[in-house]
Amino acid sequence: MPASLSLIVTAYNVAPWVDAALHSALAILQPGDELIVVDDGSSDGTAARISTFEHFAKRPPEVAFVKVLLATNTPGGVGPAANIGLSRATKDIVAFLDGDDTLVPDGFKAARSIFEASLAGTAPDDILIADYEEWSDGTGRITRPFDAGIWAEAVAAAPRHRQRIALRMQAVPWRKFYRREFLEARHLRFPEGEFFFEDNPFHWQVCLAARRIAFTSEIVCRHRLDRPGRTMLVRDGALLAFFDHYRRILTLPGMTRVLRADALRWLVVNLRWHPQRLRQTAIADWVAAASRTLRAAPVGHWRTVRDEELRDPILAGLFDALRKGDVGTAERRLMAICAERDATTQQQAIAELERRLSQAERQGAAQVASDPAPCSDDPVRRFSALKGTTALPVPSLIDRPPDPEPPILWVGAHKTGTTFLQACLEASTDALEARGIAYFPREAMRAATIVPLLDRPGPPPEWPTMGMADGRRRVIFDENILGLSQNVLSSFGVYPEGAVRSSELADRLDLRAPRLVLAIRDMTGFIPSLYCEALKAVPFRRFRDFLETPFDLLSWVPLVDALLAAFPQSGLTVYTAEALRGNEAVLCEAVLGLPRSDFVRVDHSERPGFSQEAVNRIAALHAEGRWSRAAQRQIVRSYPKGRDYPAFDPWSDNERDRLRDRFAEDVPLIAARERVTLVDPRRI
Structure with a gap:
């Protein structure tokens, strides 16, 4: 049987x-x-x-x-x-x-x-x-x-x-x-x-x-x-399971010395494809786990597996750094691999779009119209059926120049005067509408788009049209597009997910080749202000624990390069926060084409800021185990930044000089980038 x-x-x-x-x-x-x-x-x-x-x-x-x-x-x-x-x-x-x-x-x-x-x-x-x-x-x-x-x-x-x-x-x-x-x-x-x-x-x-x-x-x-x-x-954290599985395998009955070497080979073969799945925010955890695991492998097993399975010199360099415990070098190498991967993916996507459009053009409008199925998976035919046309010319999105008035994706950054600028733009809504510009109020736009897409777990809900079909020029403006304040700094740079988040938002809102706008600021003021902003949202951390980024990586240049790579058809307008105060109307004229006379300047009453005294008292309260958000708010109100209580300043003279020198180097480097326009509203 x-x-x-x-x-x-x-x-x-x-x-x-x-x-x-x-x-x-x-x-x-x-x-x-x-x-x-x-x-x-x-x-x-x-x-x-x-x-x-x-x-x-x-x-x-x-x-x-x-x-x-x-x-x-x-x-x-x-x-x-x-x-x-x-x-x-x-x-x-x-x-x-x-x-x-x-x-x-x-x-x-x-x-x-x-x-x-x-x-x-x-x-x-x-x-x-x-x-x-x-x-x-x-x-x-x-x-x-x-x-x-x-x-x-x-x-x-x-x-x-x-x-x-x-x-x-x-x-x-x-x-x-x-x-x-x-x-x-x-x-x-x-x-x-x-x-x-x-x-x-x-x-x-x-x-x-x-x-x-x-x-x-x-x-x-x-x-x-x-x-x-x-x-x-x-991707990302889920890949850490491989290290636990490897440890589990080593404890199985029947494992011999030869099979332990085979297990190491299995791990390395799988780790080779992990860079294709990792985003920048997951690199540090992955590198730490990989280095810890590979350093524990027997020398003979490692040499054999390394020689036989790591023929690619780039991967070999990454794994050698992991094996030596050189975490900094491993993170930099892995970031470079991921950046090259992202650039290749973008090029492939553009090439595929060019191929599809060329194919549709060759088929001709008559052939498109002959498809009787309105639910065809082909987007060109579906559009033709929905429009009820008998002839549909298919323009080449790649070859034609960008729209004369592309949408604007204003990505911040934090602590660069964005809140005041947004309040002025909201007050100037009528003038913007008269010029065909759709500006969405900060809180409404943030609740409808930024939070659901970028900062809420699970699938995003149905999205509003955000003026997608009314012909107006859209302005999407929020400092949290690049990242939440508590996630700006990482061990491998500033705004590690900024370009990815911006690209995801642009895709979801159908912003084709938007004009990007970015504010930058001297790190000596940016990071302390960012720290104080983060204290409002997350439990207390000492400043040096918050400052995860090595000084050598406290630069705006990598973020600018990442944005340019993520938006290969977009221009990027950059301005400095130091040049903005009192010149908001001039900047909006340069960026939006809104005449200065139409710009409505609102009252600018700053909220109580964190003084050095306030931060010291909050830290002491935390050390005593008595910290609470209510107590923190009371301390900030009692010791506000001002004439009596100087602003929070964590830097030594040497650190301040290094950061200022770096910012002085960043600005001309950024201005020299192709597709970047550096705007100084003080000189317009």
Whole structure:
């Protein structure tokens, strides 16, 4: 009698694809099999599609259907859902399928026959590892996984070599057939927790526990790439799980000296692609974890893995710095890799847009109009259908010059007079409207856009049009676009996410090639003011703890360069806060074209500022364990910055001179950048 199969399908927010996955399962199931579907608390209708499949799909006779619909999403990745499926499995063989993938019937059936033949013998295999294909959800292109070159060696390998070959392969469970008795006898389950990539330690557990491992080059599954929410698209802090998984692997039963070297190789091979997922704010934590882990590796293991897996000199330099514990060098090297990655991504996006537009132009307006489907995925055809046109010329967005009056994205920075300037612009709204300029009040615009997109966890809500379709020139102005005050300084620079945040906001508001406006300020005044501003929002920290950025990196030039790279078709207007006071109307005339006579200057009564005495008293209160926000506010009111109480000043004479010299160097460097216009309203 042939062995029976438990096919476990795990699903989370895969409504567009789960039908195809389940129907591909129907094509391979046989009488006596069972289909176990576990929905991990989906919120997009996946569970409803599973239930519809249960009631209306025509399953083969004598195939059991087990449905588990979790009320909420479990922490981390697929581990909990997969373990629930394993707890419900009752058949001889266990196989897995992701809810957005599809099985390849012929290959799956052939691989299953091979495994069944083994189970019928006196020395059954514990696992059979098969091959699979990758399918891009974006391009439709089918590719082979990275370990495709191992197959000739794997299929021909003697049994004693198969364990180490298996450990070099992609860890995914949906390419394997497991003997269920083996999993149960060894109590093998996926690790669970607030982490992803849990299939890697599970793969190591299984391969170390298995007495017999077999391979087949049959392609059993087509794995979907590039869909939103896919595990391989997670980034930043989630990647730290690899270091915990590595430590977990080192403690597994059966680890030998040779396998420990293989585990280090596994870690390094995975770390090689992490720079493609890291944003600047995550670099410091990743570097610290990587350096700590690599420094603990045995010297002989490190040398072998380094020589064999780090052939790229750039990556080799990064990993050498990590191994030596030179965190500063590692962070700088990683920042350079990430910057090059971002520039390449932008170039590819522009090239793809050029290709699409050229293709649409070649097709011609008549061909566009002939498409009867108003819901076509092609944006040009959809627009044509919605407009009801019979001919739609398609302009080249790349080749044509920018609009004569591009929208304005005024990104701050903090503590450069932005609040007063925004109040004046709000008072000047009528004059701006008369000139076709849509200026959005600070608080309303911040609540509707900045906070939901940039500073609130979870998906952003539906967004207002922000004047997108009324033909007015939009002015988006907020100091928090670049970052919140408490996040401005980092160990690798000023406003580390400023360009990324600005680009995300521009994309969401459909600001095409906006004119950027940035205020900069001497760091001797900027950083103390920023510190006092941050104290209003977060619990007390001493100034030197707040100042994470090394003095050598206290420069505006990297932010300017990052903004120019993020907006390759935009100009950038820069002015200094020192030149602004009393010249706000002149600046707005230069930036917005608003005549000085129409600029409404509001009363400017400054809020009580933090004096040196106030900061000292707040620090003493904190040291005594009696700090509270109410007590802090009372101290600031009692000791306001002014004639009696000088402003907070944390600098030594040497530090002040260094910062002033750096700012004096920054200004001409920035002014010399292509596409930058330095405006001094005192001289206009």
